[in-house]
Amino acid sequence: MTALPPHVAIANHKGGVGKTALAHGLAVAAAEAGHRVLAIDMDPQASLTRRLRAQISPNPDEHLHASLAHVLERPAVGEIERILVPCGYGGIYSDRIRIAPSHLDLELVVRSAAQAASERRLLRAISGVVDDFDLVLIDCPPRLLCHLTDLAWTASDVLLIPCEGEYEAVQAARRVKERVIADRDTLNPKLEIAGMVVSRYRANLTLHRQRAVEMEKIVGKEGMCPIRLPEYVSFKKATENARPLAELGSEEKQMASLFRDVYKWSRDRIDTVMKEAA
Numbered sequence: 001m002t003a004l005p006p007h008v009a010i011a012n013h014k015g016g017v018g019k020t021a022l023a024h025g026l027a028v029a030a031a032e033a034g035h036r037v038l039a040i041d042m043d044p045q046a047s048l049t050r051r052l053r054a055q056i057s058p059n060p061d062e063h064l065h066a067s068l069a070h071v072l073e074r075p076a077v078g079e080i081e082r083i084l085v086p087c088g089y090g091g092i093y094s095d096r097i098r099i100a101p102s103h104l105d106l107e108l109v110v111r112s113a114a115q116a117a118s119e120r121r122l123l124r125a126i127s128g129v130v131d132d133f134d135l136v137l138i139d140c141p142p143r144l145l146c147h148l149t150d151l152a153w154t155a156s157d158v159l160l161i162p163c164e165g166e167y168e169a170v171q172a173a174r175r176v177k178e179r180v181i182a183d184r185d186t187l188n189p190k191l192e193i194a195g196m197v198v199s200r201y202r203a204n205l206t207l208h209r210q211r212a213v214e215m216e217k218i219v220g221k222e223g224m225c226p227i228r229l230p231e232y233v234s235f236k237k238a239t240e241n242a243r244p245l246a247e248l249g250s251e252e253k254q255m256a257s258l259f260r261d262v263y264k265w266s267r268d269r270i271d272t273v274m275k276e277a278a
């Protein structure tokens, strides 16, 4: 029997801290490392879906049945397979990255949250399908107490928390840890926090340096990714254009290289955390 790939949710209780940037950067870095990635977009904003240029049918009827929301209504085991689409970048990225695309209608999944074991629906939908991948990434919405987050966390082994060097983002990250501890028994007994990645970092700001120290207190030294993702204006343009960073300008190439380092660190860290938890 082959080992299952790690199932990694990218989460923070704050919007705009770089969750989707990290999910995107890791998916691309994993593909560049030769790994096959299942990228699940659990945010109704559908930013990861757009940024990876998920190859969704333009036909609205097909589109309705090909959405993650449709699968999650009452999923059969492995049903997510029928909606998976390749990344639209071409080359290795299209070969290696499959996306479970999101759409605004994902918000409506919340309506059926009262059904028995409803928070296990994503786990059921990906069961078996994950065997074909080396990494499962789940981009979460920026909310903590919400059914979509429950679905994502129930289907995950570990969380990675991207965090900006600002007070509210650090507080939000702290709340993620508190919820993992408080709800572990009911939601997902094996869920662990693998670590935290500093995003949008400006080394010349004393405040950002101080906040990074506070982050370390939340996840411990071992859980703190040593690579800090700098704030680059050019990164915003790359986000708009939805292209792999390695194909853009020099600053974006540098960022792509940092994401590869973050990916390497994350894999090692996730292995350690999962072994310790086993």
Ligand SMILES: Nc1ncnc2c1ncn2[C@@H]1O[C@H](COP(=O)(O)OP(=O)(O)OP(=O)(O)O)[C@@H](O)[C@H]1O
Pocket: 014, 015, 016, 017, 018, 019, 020, 021, 022, 043, 045, 047, 141, 142, 199, 200, 201, 229, 230, 231, 232, 233, 235, 236, 237, 239, 240
């Ligand atoms: N390192 C960076 N440098 C510059 N801009 C960045 C960086 N990381 C993220 N951004 C920008 O910040 C914005 C928010 O990033 P992103 O969408 O990844 O955050 P998020 O946490 O997923 O947001 P949401 O909570 O809305 O899902 C985007 O416009 C993105 O381009």
Ligand SMILES: [Mg+2]
Pocket: 019, 020, 021, 043, 047, 139, 140
């Ligand atoms: Mg996002």
